[in-house]
Amino acid sequence: TQLLEQSPQFLSIQEGENLTVYCNSSSVFSSLQWYRQEPGEGPVLLVTVVTGGEVKKLKRLTFQFGDARKDSSLHITAAQPGDTGLYLCAGEGGPIEGAQKLVFGQGTRLTINP
Amino acid sequence: SAVISQKPSRDICQRGTSLTIQCQVDSQVTMMFWYRQQPGQSLTLIATANQGSEATYESGFVIDKFPISRPNLTFSTLTVSNMSPEDSSIYLCSVDVGVRAAFFGQGTRLTVV
Numbered sequence: 258t259q260l261l262e263q264s265p266q267f268l269s270i271q272e273g274e275n276l277t278v279y280c281n282s283s284s285v286f287s288s289l290q291w292y293r294q295e296p297g298e299g300p301v302l303l304v305t306v307v308t309g310g311e312v313k314k315l316k317r318l319t320f321q322f323g324d325a326r327k328d329s330s331l332h333i334t335a336a337q338p339g340d341t342g343l344y345l346c347a348g349e350g351g352p353i354e355g356a357q358k359l360v361f362g363q364g365t366r367l368t369i370n371p
Numbered sequence: 372s373a374v375i376s377q378k379p380s381r382d383i384c385q386r387g388t389s390l391t392i393q394c395q396v397d398s399q400v401t402m403m404f405w406y407r408q409q410p411g412q413s414l415t416l417i418a419t420a421n422q423g424s425e426a427t428y429e430s431g432f433v434i435d436k437f438p439i440s441r442p443n444l445t446f447s448t449l450t451v452s453n454m455s456p457e458d459s460s461i462y463l464c465s466v467d468v469g470v471r472a473a474f475f476g477q478g479t480r481l482t483v484v
Contacts, residue, residue, distance in 0.1 A: 263413075287471075288471045290471070290472065290473070292473075297380075297477065297478070297480075298477050298478070299375075299377075299463050299465070299475030299476050299477050299478050300414070300463075300473075300475050301475070302472045302473065302474070305471045305472055307471065345413060345414070347414075347473070349471060358404075358416065358419065359404075359414075359416070359473055360416075361413045361414040361415075362413060363412070363413045364412070364413040366411075
């Protein structure tokens with residue numbers, strides 16, 4: 258069974274600070290996806306990383322896929338109150354699990370205080 | 372991308388009853404997925420629904436409790452049967468349109484009393 262450990266599970270910081278969320282596994286994934294979920298809504302895709310070592314930027318958000326494709330990180334620079342939400346990493350299964358099935362981390366509930 | 376309409380958006384149900392959740396996609400998709408998200412938790416895959424075949428259930432989920440229909444390439448239903456308070460969760464359907472991204476409905480928030 259593939260598992261993703263996401264940390265921290267809760268994070269509350271002040272506006273303007275930087276933060277990093279980690280997503281780790283002992284399994285290799287075909288891709289690693291990051292989602293953000295707001296109350297009453299389904300998760301919305303932020304980014305997909307596919308290649309080991311890949312770095313993608315989305316405005317103030319930087320996503321990195323580990324060289325071995327087992328881990329990923331999300332770094333937010335100068336956090337804003339609008340960044341508040343539940344951040345979920347999800348691994349797309351490799352050959353054993355089958356593609357397109359997603360394994361989700363526990364989620365990081367992020368609160369940015371004005 | 373895909374637009375997914377899920378209904379109902381929320382319901383409060385009596386224990387012992389069943390609720391059927393509908394998921395409609397604006398395009399034809401091969402695979403549809405049903406997830407459960409318990410309060411304050413992450414998403415757990417219940418089953419994968421392919422058109423024309425039986426759904427594939429994940430460990431810990433059985434067809435008698437969560438029967439799924441997939442009559443065509445744009446629609447699926449999940450039934451939560453013989454409900455108990457432990458079934459109180461958000462239920463989400465999702466699709467993968469082949470671009471390594473999942474698109475989710477807004478979820479059905481179920482409360483069993």
